[in-house]
Amino acid sequence: MDAAAKEIKTVFELYDADGSGYVTKDELASALRQLSIVKPTQEEIDRTMQEADVDNDGLIGLVEFAGWSNLIQNPVSRPNFFPYKLLLVSAC
Numbered sequence: 001m002d003a004a005a006k007e008i009k010t011v012f013e014l015y016d017a018d019g020s021g022y023v024t025k026d027e028l029a030s031a032l033r034q035l036s037i038v039k040p041t042q043e044e045i046d047r048t049m050q051e052a053d054v055d056n057d058g059l060i061g062l063v064e065f066a067g068w069s070n071l072i073q074n075p076v077s078r079p080n081f082f083p084y085k086l087l088l089v090s091a092c
């Protein structure tokens, strides 16, 4: 596992509070509220869930999470995206 993958897994485990291997919407909401410098609104949480949950099963797996992290780390393509990059930086 390379450093970037390890970093993503570390952050993923912060989100996955019960260690189930999946991040639920509740876990996502509480992680974002706890870790974020800017408090997200419910709408932003809903949008984030939609962004990250590619297969729409209501859970974010590690692969989905990694894809979502890539989106965050490429903010040029997402100018209006909530600045969760800050969150990742502060969590690592």
Ligand SMILES: [Ca+2]
Pocket (backbone or CB within 6 Å): 053, 054, 055, 056, 057, 058, 059, 060, 061, 064
């Ligand atoms: Ca999913």
